[in-house]
Ligand code: XMP
């Protein structure tokens with residue numbers, strides 16, 4: 001599978017170092033609190049797992065699975081909840097954990113939803129940010145890495161459900177996309 005990768009944008013060593021840094025930052029920020037860490041499935045799974053390993057405060061974990069209608073490689077803004085939280089967010093300090101922010105539509109939907117559900121505070125940590133793709137007003141509080149306007153895979157991110165298990169972030173060879181526009 002690795003021979004389907006054209007180039008590596010973020011190495012596994014860079015990811016590991018960043019996860020440790022962010023985990024320590026969260027330790028400081030949530031000192032004495034009991035935040036609810038919300039992983040956005042499926043892409044945030046490896047990042048959430050690694051970053052929270054370095055976070056030395058008590059916290060609760062839950063997961064949300066959302067999908068956006070329309071194009072496979074870009075979100076349409078119409079978000080559908082595939083799996084909701086099992087936890088009440090009212091009065092809680094929320095930490096949303098995402099793999100990538102592109103248009104920002106998915107996260108702005110989630111932030112609005114959690115505000116409506118009366119969260120006490122909402123912070124966003126994302127492994128990757130693609131600021132060039134932004135259409136919604138949304139900014140992460142903590143960003144691992146900025147990436148250029150290219151479709152990236154690996155470390156949770158997929159193309160047609162593949163490549164999530166790569167230990168790095170990379171770009172596929174163009175022939176793999178089969179002419180689909182990114
Ligand atoms: P929005 O546009 O709502 O998108 O911020 C967030 C979701 O879109 C997907 N996405 C990508 N997935 N490589 C991927 O594998 C990418 O380069 C990429 N850009 C956006 C992803 O599901 C993300 O949660």
Ligand code: MG
Pocket residue numbers: 040041042043044099100
């Ligand atoms: Mg996602």
